Amino acid sequence: MLKARDELTCQVRDVLNRVGDKWTLSVVNELGAGPRRFNEVRRAVPGISQRMLTRTLRVLERDGLVVRSIYAEVPPRVEYELTPLGRTLLERVSGLIDWAVEHHEDVESARGRYDARHPGDASRDFAE
Amino acid sequence: MLKARDELTCQVRDVLNRVGDKWTLSVVNELGAGPRRFNEVRRAVPGISQRMLTRTLRVLERDGLVVRSIYAEVPPRVEYELTPLGRTLLERVSGLIDWAVEHHEDVESARGRYDARHPGDASRDFAE
DNA sequence: CTGCATCCTATACGATACTG
DNA sequence: CAGTATCGTATAGGATGCAG
Numbered sequence: 031m032l033k034a035r036d037e038l039t040c041q042v043r044d045v046l047n048r049v050g051d052k053w054t055l056s057v058v059n060e061l062g063a064g065p066r067r068f069n070e071v072r073r074a075v076p077g078i079s080q081r082m083l084t085r086t087l088r089v090l091e092r093d094g095l096v097v098r099s100i101y102a103e104v105p106p107r108v109e110y111e112l113t114p115l116g117r118t119l120l121e122r123v124s125g126l127i128d129w130a131v132e133h134h135e136d137v138e139s140a141r142g143r144y145d146a147r148h149p150g151d152a153s154r155d156f157a158e
Numbered sequence: 159m160l161k162a163r164d165e166l167t168c169q170v171r172d173v174l175n176r177v178g179d180k181w182t183l184s185v186v187n188e189l190g191a192g193p194r195r196f197n198e199v200r201r202a203v204p205g206i207s208q209r210m211l212t213r214t215l216r217v218l219e220r221d222g223l224v225v226r227s228i229y230a231e232v233p234p235r236v237e238y239e240l241t242p243l244g245r246t247l248l249e250r251v252s253g254l255i256d257w258a259v260e261h262h263e264d265v266e267s268a269r270g271r272y273d274a275r276h277p278g279d280a281s282r283d284f285a286e
Numbered sequence: 287c288t289g290c291a292t293c294c295t296a297t298a299c300g301a302t303a304c305t306g
Numbered sequence: 307c308a309g310t311a312t313c314g315t316a317t318a319g320g321a322t323g324c325a326g
Contacts, residue, residue: 041266042255045261045265046258050179050180052299055178069307079300080308081299081301082298082299084310085299092269092272092273093265093269093272094264094265094268104307106307106308108307108308108309115265121253122253125250125253125254126251127174129173129250131170133173133243133246134169136222137173139222140220140222140223141220141221141222143222144221195287196288207319207320209320210319210320212288212290213319233287233288234287234288236287236288
């Protein structure tokens with residue numbers, strides 16, 4: 031029996047939460063271009079802290095989306111790379127990123143129109 | 159000149175954050191099946207609080223992804239529906255949802271393997 | 287039925303300092 | 307270079323009560 035496609039199960043939601051956090055999409059997107067060292071990703075994702083990059087990569091590794099290769103050199107070198115599973119996710123993620131690039135101006139103008147139509151709502155959270 | 163496709167700008171990140179929050183994907187997915195009243199969506203998205211549904215719908219409306227129609231009846235009726243722009247987002251969102259449905263078991267087994275290989279990390283956050 | 291306001295908690299995230 | 311540990315803050319989100 032197939033799972034209900036129209037219903038987002040806990041487990042599906044769990045996966046989507048992963049993707050929805052602040053940095054996962056950016057990191058996956060960067061690794062999509064090829065294997066990267068820790069600090070290469072760090073530089074390619076402006077604003078990410080060392081802590082969050084470490085955590086994001088650990089979670090991706092744990093979920094089987096990224097492989098971590100340690101090279102016992104001096105200085106130590108660690109490379110991260112998408113797994114085949116990770117690459118299947120990248121395809122879908124790219125779809126979202128493309129949408130955002132194509133339509134974020136539409137979204138912004140819609141916001142402008144909404145805010146003009148609802149001037150009293152400046153106190154509401156999304157306005158700030 | 160085209161925007162750098164490999165770089166996630168602030169504005170793109172902004173759009174992705176929207177989609178990445180706890181409920182937006184579920185709500186958009188539900189509205190993808192057709193116009194829905196407030197409490198219809200509420201019932202279709204288990205676990206969502208009234209507050210968060212209201213907020214999620216307001217943000218979607220503000221961003222031009224959803225239209226809100228009020229019918230002056232007794233009792234009052236309000237219907238939400240995806241806009242054409244919202245429907246273009248739905249396509250990409252569906253891609254992600256499909257991925258989650260297809261692969262969440264892969265992810266879970268990968269997690270199990272990781273946790274078995276890293277028994278000492280039970281104290282780390284993702285384990286809980 | 288639909289929605290706003292208030293209070294409260296959990297947690298995601300950032301800054302900083304320290305280690306093999 | 308590639309992390310870990312600790313701390314402080316901001317924010318998302320839940321519970322509850324009231325209103326058109």
